[in-house]
Amino acid sequence: MGELHTADEHPPWDGLEGTERHAVCIEAARDGNRLALDVLVAELTPLVWHVARGQGLDRNVAEDVVQTVWLALLRNLGNLHEPRALVGWLVVTTRREARRTWQPNKRETALSDEFAEQLESETGLPEDVTLIDDRDRRLWAAFGRLNRRCQELLRLTVLAGRAEYRAVAEALSMPHGSIGPTRGRCLTLLRGYLETEGGSR
Amino acid sequence: MNDIDPRDNRRGQEDTAVLSELNRLVDEIDPPPADLLDRVKFAIALEDLDVEVARWERAGSFAGVRGGQTGTITFTVDNLTLMVNFTSTGSRHRIDGWLVPAGEHTVEVRVADHQSSTTKADDGGRFVLADVPTGTTQILVHLVNSRGEPGRTVVTPTIML
Numbered sequence: 387m388g389e390l391h392t393a394d395e396h397p398p399w400d401g402l403e404g405t406e407r408h409a410v411c412i413e414a415a416r417d418g419n420r421l422a423l424d425v426l427v428a429e430l431t432p433l434v435w436h437v438a439r440g441q442g443l444d445r446n447v448a449e450d451v452v453q454t455v456w457l458a459l460l461r462n463l464g465n466l467h468e469p470r471a472l473v474g475w476l477v478v479t480t481r482r483e484a485r486r487t488w489q490p491n492k493r494e495t496a497l498s499d500e501f502a503e504q505l506e507s508e509t510g511l512p513e514d515v516t517l518i519d520d521r522d523r524r525l526w527a528a529f530g531r532l533n534r535r536c537q538e539l540l541r542l543t544v545l546a547g548r549a550e551y552r553a554v555a556e557a558l559s560m561p562h563g564s565i566g567p568t569r570g571r572c573l574t575l576l577r578g579y580l581e582t583e584g585g586s587r
Numbered sequence: 588m589n590d591i592d593p594r595d596n597r598r599g600q601e602d603t604a605v606l607s608e609l610n611r612l613v614d615e616i617d618p619p620p621a622d623l624l625d626r627v628k629f630a631i632a633l634e635d636l637d638v639e640v641a642r643w644e645r646a647g648s649f650a651g652v653r654g655g656q657t658g659t660i661t662f663t664v665d666n667l668t669l670m671v672n673f674t675s676t677g678s679r680h681r682i683d684g685w686l687v688p689a690g691e692h693t694v695e696v697r698v699a700d701h702q703s704s705t706t707k708a709d710d711g712g713r714f715v716l717a718d719v720p721t722g723t724t725q726i727l728v729h730l731v732n733s734r735g736e737p738g739r740t741v742v743t744p745t746i747m748l
Contacts, residue, residue, distance in 0.1 A: 427624065432619055435619040445620065450642075456627050457640045460638065525605070544613075545610070
């Protein structure tokens with residue numbers, strides 16, 4: 387602490403994007419720049435939120451998990467080996483935290499990947515949403531019929547963005563090369579469900 | 588990254604379209620709570636960065652506390668348990684707490700837009716803060732060892748009181 391950071395008109399992350407931006411913010415945060423942390427929080431909290439929700443947590447619990455993850459980042463600022471891989475670290479940490487929280491009384495038997503795969507459930511996803519657009523309604527219903535593994539994979543790949551395949555693969559403990567094919571199968575399933583929900587495009 | 592989507596272009600484009608629809612839907616249907624960002628920023632605006640996070644043990648009902656009523660919450664981290672009971676006294680709160688294992692630790696209650704309230708637990712691990720303002724609240728326990736020397740700091744996620 388000690389040194390006052392003057393309001394910088396051009397913070398070092400200005401104009402940067404993606405992993406580059408995250409890395410520069412992490413470096414600045416390590417040097418005590420609180421604004422850098424707030425930038426990361428503002429930009430990546432939606433991702434952390436959706437990962438937590440994708441694990442089947444209700445909204446209240448997901449809120450606590452989001453906070454716990456950011457507090458954990460504070461603590462690990464100094465020993466985050468790859469600041470560029472921040473998104474991956476957040477995804478992995480959120481999933482771990484969410485699973486720990488999932489059944490507070492049965493920590494030892496936290497939700498396993500194998501179990502999650504079989505669990506055909508919309509836990510955590512609002513089912514009773516009123517979607518005015520018919521296409522939206524059908525797509526959401528079709529998405530809800532996917533197994534959790536597919537739901538999570540699709541959520542993660544769209545949320546984390548194309549550049550983050552490695553992070554997603556690590557988070558889901560999948561070999562890097564199998565993400566594409568698996569995602570393809572999930573999308574094929576989704577199309578099938580979409581058709582039975584009353585016509586595709 | 589070009590091993591990701593080996594299928595033909597047309598199919599790939601359709602997939603991309605479905606995925607971006609999905610992305611929009613997830614955001615529309617299940618957005619983060621409007622105040623979540625502020626709560627996170629408040630929760631991490633700490634002097635000491637080397638904190639351990641206590642987790643909220645949600646056995647049974649906990650909804651009462653969210654509604655600003657009386658209720659008890661238990662937080663745990665490693666071998667420390669923090670039990671707090673909140674009693675509403677109109678626009679303010681009385682907080683009765685209990686730390687296990689006991690120790691004369693310093694307990695700090697942060698409330699957004701207010702000054703922190705601080706007290707010390709007695710040798711039985713009990714502490715009372717009789718007059719805490721209402722709002723986004725976070726509890727910090729600054730632990731001391733048996734010789735009274737400061738050690739690690741434990742923090743809770745924020746609670747809405």
